[in-house]
Amino acid sequence: MKKRxxxxxxxxxxxxxxxxxxxxxxPYTRAIRADLYENRFWTMRLFSGFGLPDETNRRFHYxxxxxxxxxxxxxxxxxxxxxxxxxPQAEGEVGRCGVAIDSLEDMELLFSKIHLxxxxxxxxxxxxxxxxxxxxxxxxxxxxxxxxxxxxxxxNDCLKEYIAQNTWTFPPVPALRLITDIFAFSARHxxxxxxxxxxxxxxxxxxxxxxxxxxxxxxxxxxxxxAGIRAGxxxxxxxxxxxxxxxxxxNFFEEIAKYRAARKxxxxxxxxxxxxxxxxSLKLRFHTQTAGCTLTRQQPYNNIVRTAYQALAAVxxxxxSLHTNSLDETFSLxxxxxxxxxxxTQQILAHETGVTQVVDPLGGSYYVEALTAGLEHxxxxxxxxxxxxxxxLACIESGWFQREIARSAYAEQMAIxxxxxxxxxxxxxxxxxxxxxxxxxxxxxAIEQKQCRRLKGLKKxxxxxxxxxxLDRLQERAxxxxxxxxxxxxxxxxNATLGEMTRTLKGVFGEYEPxxxx
Amino acid sequence: xxxxxxxxKKRRIPPRILVAKLGLDGHDRGIKIIAHALRDAGYEVIYTxxxxxxxxVAQAAVEEDVRIVAVSILSGAHKVLLPxxxxxxxxxxxxxxxxxxxxxxxAKDAERLKKQGIARVFGPGTPVQExxxxxxxxxxxx
Amino acid sequence: MSLAxxxxxxxxxxxxxxxxxxxxxxxxAPRTILSALDAARKKSxxxxxxxxxxxxxxTLSAHLIQHLRRPRxxxxxxxxxxxxPYSGGAFLGDRVRLGALRDENLFVRSMATRGAPGGIARAxxxxxxxxxxxxxxxxxxxxxxxxxxxxxxxxxVDLAVVVLAPDHADSIQLAKAGLLEIADLFVLNKMDHPHSxxxxxxxxxxxxxxxxxxxxxxxxxxxxxxxxxxxLARWIQDRFDSQ
Numbered sequence: 001m002k003k004r005x006x007x008x009x010x011x012x013x014x015x016x017x018x019x020x021x022x023x024x025x026x027p028y029t030r031a032i033r034a035d036l037y038e039n040r041f042w043t044m045r046l047f048s049g050f051g052l053p054d055e056t057n058r059r060f061h062y063x064x065x066x067x068x069x070x071x072x073x074x075x076x077x078x079x080x081x082x083x084x085x086x087x088p089q090a091e092g093e094v095g096r097c098g099v100a101i102d103s104l105e106d107m108e109l110l111f112s113k114i115h116l117x118x119x120x121x122x123x124x125x126x127x128x129x130x131x132x133x134x135x136x137x138x139x140x141x142x143x144x145x146x147x148x149x150x151x152x153x154x155x156n157d158c159l160k161e162y163i164a165q166n167t168w169t170f171p172p173v174p175a176l177r178l179i180t181d182i183f184a185f186s187a188r189h190x191x192x193x194x195x196x197x198x199x200x201x202x203x204x205x206x207x208x209x210x211x212x213x214x215x216x217x218x219x220x221x222x223x224x225x226x227a228g229i230r231a232g233x234x235x236x237x238x239x240x241x242x243x244x245x246x247x248x249x250x251n252f253f254e255e256i257a258k259y260r261a262a263r264k265x266x267x268x269x270x271x272x273x274x275x276x277x278x279x280x281s282l283k284l285r286f287h288t289q290t291a292g293c294t295l296t297r298q299q300p301y302n303n304i305v306r307t308a309y310q311a312l313a314a315v316x317x318x319x320x321s322l323h324t325n326s327l328d329e330t331f332s333l334x335x336x337x338x339x340x341x342x343x344x345t346q347q348i349l350a351h352e353t354g355v356t357q358v359v360d361p362l363g364g365s366y367y368v369e370a371l372t373a374g375l376e377h378x379x380x381x382x383x384x385x386x387x388x389x390x391x392x393l394a395c396i397e398s399g400w401f402q403r404e405i406a407r408s409a410y411a412e413q414m415a416i417x418x419x420x421x422x423x424x425x426x427x428x429x430x431x432x433x434x435x436x437x438x439x440x441x442x443x444x445x446a447i448e449q450k451q452c453r454r455l456k457g458l459k460k461x462x463x464x465x466x467x468x469x470x471l472d473r474l475q476e477r478a479x480x481x482x483x484x485x486x487x488x489x490x491x492x493x494x495n496a497t498l499g500e501m502t503r504t505l506k507g508v509f510g511e512y513e514p515x516x517x518x
Numbered sequence: 519x520x521x522x523x524x525x526x527k528k529r530r531i532p533p534r535i536l537v538a539k540l541g542l543d544g545h546d547r548g549i550k551i552i553a554h555a556l557r558d559a560g561y562e563v564i565y566t567x568x569x570x571x572x573x574x575v576a577q578a579a580v581e582e583d584v585r586i587v588a589v590s591i592l593s594g595a596h597k598v599l600l601p602x603x604x605x606x607x608x609x610x611x612x613x614x615x616x617x618x619x620x621x622x623x624x625a626k627d628a629e630r631l632k633k634q635g636i637a638r639v640f641g642p643g644t645p646v647q648e649x650x651x652x653x654x655x656x657x658x659x660x
Numbered sequence: 661m662s663l664a665x666x667x668x669x670x671x672x673x674x675x676x677x678x679x680x681x682x683x684x685x686x687x688x689a690p691r692t693i694l695s696a697l698d699a700a701r702k703k704s705x706x707x708x709x710x711x712x713x714x715x716x717x718x719t720l721s722a723h724l725i726q727h728l729r730r731p732r733x734x735x736x737x738x739x740x741x742x743x744x745p746y747s748g749g750a751f752l753g754d755r756v757r758l759g760a761l762r763d764e765n766l767f768v769r770s771m772a773t774r775g776a777p778g779g780i781a782r783a784x785x786x787x788x789x790x791x792x793x794x795x796x797x798x799x800x801x802x803x804x805x806x807x808x809x810x811x812x813x814x815x816x817v818d819l820a821v822v823v824l825a826p827d828h829a830d831s832i833q834l835a836k837a838g839l840l841e842i843a844d845l846f847v848l849n850k851m852d853h854p855h856s857x858x859x860x861x862x863x864x865x866x867x868x869x870x871x872x873x874x875x876x877x878x879x880x881x882x883x884x885x886x887x888x889x890x891x892l893a894r895w896i897q898d899r900f901d902s903q
Contacts, residue, residue, distance in 0.1 A: 077542035077593050089569075092598030093542050166544020166568055206547045293547075297641045330642045331624050332594070398714070406550050413551045417645050426643050440624050445597065513719060513884050516753040518553055518565055531686045532748050532772065557749035562772045567756030574762045578755055581768055583678035611675050 006366035014369055019264070023359040027267040029260050029372065030360040031318045032283040037356035041069075042314075043321035044346045045122060047289070049074030049099035050333050051447050053109035056099040059336070060114060066340055067347060070152075072122040072323065073110070074098035075132070082128040082169040082506075084499030085451040094448040097333065098124075102455050102499070104492045107135040108142065116145045121152035122197070122287070122321075127169025129156040130178045131501045134488035137190065141493070153194035153243055153287070156182060159220040159392055160199050162514065163401040164206035169502060172393055174509035178484060179224060180231040183238040185485035194243040196224060197287060204247035205293045207409020210258050211375055213247060215382025216401060218265055222383075223392040225274055239270060240280035243320075248310040249291040255310070256362060257371035259286065259317030265376060287321040288314035295330050299425035300438060303327040308345050315355055316362055322346055328438050335441040399515035406517060455497065462495040470494040471504050478508040533657050536584045538566040538575045540603070543593035548620060548642075552588065555646040556653075572599055576606035579615050585660050586637075586653060592621045596631065604635040616656060620644070667696060670794040674767060677794045681769055684783040684790065697789025701816070704797035705900050706788055708813040710779060711823030711839070713805045716849040718757035719883040720823055721800050725761060726886075727893035728798060736767040736796035738787060740780045742804050743772045750774075754802060767796055778812025779803035785816050798900075814842040819896065823847045826859035840866070840873055847892065851880045 014020075021027055024034035046063055048071075049056045060071055076098040078090035084102045085094045094100045101107055111121075116139070125132045133154050140150050158175040161168040170178070179196065186195045200208075200217035208216065221242065228238050244262065248255050266284040270276040290310035295303045304327050311324050324342040326334030334342065350356060362368040389395050415421040422428045470491040477487045484505075491501050537553050539546060546568060553563045564582050566575060579587045587607075589600060600619050607615050616637040623631070628639040637656070640649055669676050683689045684697075707724075709717050721737060729735045739754025752770035771781040780803050781787075788799050803813050814820045822843040846867075848860055860880065867873040877895065881888030 077595075081542055083542075089542065089571075092595035093593055096594030097543070097592075161544075166546060206545075207551075296643045298643060330622060332622065406547075406554070409547050410551055410554050413555075413646060417647055423643070427645070436625060440626070443594065510885060513757075514568075515714075516565075516567065516718070516756045518550060518563075518751045518753055532743070532750070532774070534682075553751065557744060557751055558747050560748045562743070562750045562752060562770075564752040564755060564770045567753075567759050570759060571762075574759055577674075577762055578759075578768070580674050581678050582770060583675075583682045611673065 006370055008366065010366050010370040011373070014373065016364075019373070020363060020369075023363075026271070026282065027264045028283055029264040030363045032263065032285060034359065036318055036359045037315075037350075041350045041356060042319050043070040043120065044068055044343060044350075045070035045072040045321060045323060046334075046339055046343055047072045047074050047124065047323050048334075048339065049076070050097070050441070051095040051099065051443050052451060053099055053101060053106045054112070055095075055447075057110055057112050057114075059339075060110075062336060063339065063343065064114075064119070066343055068343060070120045070122060070321065071114070073124065075123075075125055076100045077167070079132070079498060080125065080127065080167045082131070082498060082502030084455060084497050085448065086455050087499055092448070094451050095443055100447075100451050101132065101135070102451070103458055103495055103497045104135050104138050104142075105454075105458055105495065107132075107139045111139055111143075116140050116143060117149040121150075122155075123152065124155045126155055126158050126161050126165075127167060127175070128498060128502055129154050130182055130484060130488055131492070131498055133182060134485065134492040135498075137489050138492040141489075147190045148192070150190065151192045153197050154182065155199060155245070156196040157199045157220065157245075159223060159396070160202050160217070162396040162512070163203060163216060163220075164208070164405060165202040166514070168512050168514075170505065170509045171512040172396060174505075176224075176227045177231075180227050180233070181483045181485055183228050183241070184231065184233055185483055186241060187233070187237045191241075193241065194285075195238065195241045197243050197245040198224065199245040201245050201247045201289050203405065204249060204291065206405050207412060208405045209408050210249065210251065210254050211378035212382065212404060212408060214258050214262055214265075214375060215379040215386070217244065217246070218262065218269075218379060219383055219386045219392050221266065222269060222273075225270070229274070235270075235274050235276045236278040236281050239274070239276050240278055244284055244286035246286050246288050246319075247291050248288050248314040248317075250294050250306065250310065252309060252313050253362075253368055253371055254375070255313040256317040257368055257375050259288075259314075259319070260360075260368075260372045261376040261379060262286070263318075264372075265379060285320045287323070288317075288319040289323040290314070290325045292325055292329060295325060295327075296423060296426050297330040298430060299434060300327050300330065300436065302425050303329075304341065304345070307342065308349070311345055311349055312353075312355065315349055316360075318360060328440065331436075331438060332440045333443070335439055337439070397515065399517040402515070402517035458495060458497075466494045467491075467496045467500070470496055471500060474501065474504050475508060478505055532560055532562045533653075534562045534564065534582060534584045535653065536564045536566065536575070536579050536582055536587045538570050538578070538587060538589050539568045540570055540572065540575060540589050540591045540599050541593045541595040542569060543591065544568055545592045546590070548592075549588075549590040552590075552620070552646060552649060555650060559650050561653075572602035572606055575603050576610060576612070579607060580610050580612050584615065585657060586616045586618065588653075589617060589619050590621055591619060594622065596621060596623050597627060600631055600636050601634040614660070618652075620649075667693065667793060670790060677767070677790060678769070680790050681783070681787045684786045685771065685774070685781065687783075689786070694786055697786045697793065699789070700793040701785065701789040702792075704788070704792035704799050705819070706817040707798055707800045707896070708803065708817035708820045709800060709823060710803040710813055710820065710842070711805055711847075712825070715805070715823045715825040716883040717802050717805060717823050718754050720847060720849060720881060720889065721802055722757045722761060723883055723886045723889040724800065724893060725758070725766065727890050728896065729765070732765065734765045734767070734794070734796045736769070736791040736799045737802070738769050738771055738784060738791075738799065739802045740771050740773060740784060740804050743774050745775070748774075767791060767794075773804060779805065780813055811842050818900070820844045821847055823849050824859070824863065825850045826853040826855040840870075843873075843876055845876060845895075846878045848878060848880050849883050851888065852882045852885075856880075
């Protein structure tokens with residue numbers, strides 16, 4: 001029997017000042033700011049990208065006109081893996097589930113007529129994050145925008161790629177080096193950019209539970225902090241720019257508790273284990289995306305409702321930025337119309353519901369506090385288990401994470417199939433002969449050739465000598481232990497392509513072979 | 519974990535099936551669930567791993583002598599890559615091997631894929647039981 | 661259903677060969693064919709690879725295939741995985757490592773043990789005969805990797821390779837697994853592991869205790885990077901080319 005009533009007895013051990021703090025004070029369980037949403041709502045950004053850079057640029061302008069407050073770039077799979085559009089591996093994939101970016105020229109088209117000092121840009125890129133970041137920095141440079149003024153977030157979280165998302169480019173050890181190079185370089189030159197977005201989102205989408213999402217993500221976060229310290233950085237030099245990215249799933253109160261527990265665990269560990277002093281190093285800032293895996297193909301309009309509840313949970317949990325999924329994402333990438341509706345969902349939440357008027361309105365609820373403490377406890381156990389198994393890298397190598405996630409995913413699917421878990425429109429209230437009348441976004445198959453032609457043109461007009469020189473220097477740097485960012489920016493400015501830079505680095509770093517986990 | 523689904527009983531000769539991830543997307547939650555469920559339903563499940571090309575998948579189907587190839591693809595490249603598998607199987611003299619697909623595939627695309635020889639397309643949220651029943655029936659027929 | 665294929669058609673394409681292996685697995689091949697395949701097996705060099713799960717057997721096999729083959733030479737790989745005693749089903753995951761090596765001259769087959777003891781399927785020896793008859797040489801057979809159960813492979817392969825990872829190479833583990841008795845050579849894999857030196861000393865001192873094992877060669881590899889595999893391949897070629 002599930003417990004149905006929570007009382008003061010369920011939070012007996014809770015010491016408000018120690019465990020919760022006032023919003024804006026350690027351990028930040030309730031919120032990282034006392035004035036959360038008072039003067040500024042969360043950043044509303046929709047993950048967007050498809051086709052050619054100019055098409056995505058049009059979508060960016062459309063969304064900004066609709067009131068979006070930040071950009072979020074979705075790259076296509078070849079880009080995510082470090083392949084150029086003309087690579088044989090890229091066949092059929094160019095511009096399909098994101099925008100194709102091969103070079104600085106494409107990056108400039110992507111941000112055409114967008115003021116990089118006035119909008120923050122989030123880039124979902126991991127394996128070759130350093131390369132795309134270099135292109136972005138080069139783009140800013142060419143636009144005359146100083147790096148000190150650009151804001152945004154690089155996802156740059158390779159560990160979760162090996163654990164759940166599978167878009168890796170290099171083996172884990174050199175991948176960590178690229179990440180700490182970005183930490184060090186940005187601390188000096190790009191102080192307002194979030195250098196990483198440590199992501200539980202994909203871990204959850206792959207099938208993990210809320211507690212696993214929390215535990216695995218924090219374990220990854222601590223691994224990055226250790227790597228930064230090992231690379232010789234002071235914790236307070238880079239920790240303030242670390243950010244997080246969580247899922248917002250369907251179990252409403254559990255999700256809110258998850259964000260609260262995450263803030264507390266991060267703050268305590270940063271302070272105690274890593275001896276961080278700066279307040280900014282202790283505050284866990286996070287982006288949220290509503291759970292794509294909860295969307296159904298059946299009765300797709302139901303997805304609007306699911307997304308709205310999930311968005312509400314994220315806001316009640318104190319998110320700093322939010323993506324809401326579109327109702328048609330089980331069919332294709334969102335259309336203009338459905339993307340707009342997803343954005344309106346956030347705007348209604350912000351302006352009409354009144355939920356932003358009080359910080360952490362659920363703080364002190366017997367149930368939510370008990371859930372928060374429970375998730376914190378489970379996450380600590382998971383963190384201990386990872387340590388016993390030899391740490392995050394060892395767990396990746398042995399397939400431990402992958403097995404744990406696969407087990408949870410299977411259990412969830414079986415619960416749905418046995419109807420222990422109800423999915424409206426799927427295993428209950430189904431309409432067997434429903435017809436979908438959705439207007440689906442079509443990405444033209446012609447864009448692949450178009451992008452390849454553009455790439456060919458670029459290779460003809462750029463200086464081959466300059467490119468070669470830049471790639472040679474990149475290789476030298478990679479073989480040494482020097483920071484790779486300056487030579488990546490230089491290579492980007494020479495119009496070297498993503499594929500060329502990736503190949504150069506793979507030549508030094510080797511390839512990754514994942515363990516086989518079924 | 520014990521399964522309470524109505525899987526068919528243990529067979530004398532286990533059916534063999536190839537499950538493949540085609541293209542560059544790494545979303546393997548679905549295919550792992552299917553693979554797991556098929557094994558529990560008594561199938562011998564041959565897995566290709568991620569990032570496979572149509573050529574590798576077709577060759578594997580021939581060497582493993584399977585009747586059915588189940589391909590998961592969530593990247594949107596299905597229009598190009600799935601028909602290629604069918605074509606290559608024909609070229610290798612394995613016309614009788616059925617290709618089924620699963621992923622983010624619109625009804626319109628599914629219709630077109632059917633004409634190009636894809637036996638069946640399963641969208642997101644399809645119950646595993648439905649897929650297994652379909653496979654059981656197809657294997658019964660062949 | 662029974663076998664309708666004359667064995668002479670095996671070279672005509674992979675499909676016939678693959679179908680014959682299915683018949684063998686399903687126990688549908690007549691006795692006369694089985695004895696022909698038994699005899700044919702001797703045509704090819706059979707390399708058995710065994711060792712604990714996670715030691716890197718498949719990765720090593722993938723690299724070994726690359727190094728062993730010569731242009732236009734046909735080479736085969738059989739990977740064995742256990743069947744579930746509950747459902748009779750199985751996961752056959754050995755192709756994952758070999759996926760990148762596609763070409764017409766390589767034949768890869770996955771076999772579930774279907775309850776057979778010994779770390780291989782009942783039909784694996786006959787399948788090797790079919791592959792040999794079709795001109796595949798050498799043939800690499802990877803066993804399930806359950807330790808002493810895999811001893812059966814020793815009886816009919818030409819070379820039994822035992823793969824060990826540093827965490828599995830301590831002497832108690834070795835003795836327990838019964839792997840010392842079957843090895844014609846050892847491969848210590850994952851030599852980039854921090855414990856690899858100690859593991860090597862352990863293994864060598866253990867081998868030196870016994871007159872029968874003192875001569876067994878030990879190769880060191882990092883299979884994920886392919887290092888050390890060339891030397892192993894050369895040793896195999898030197899030894900069997902002369903025969």
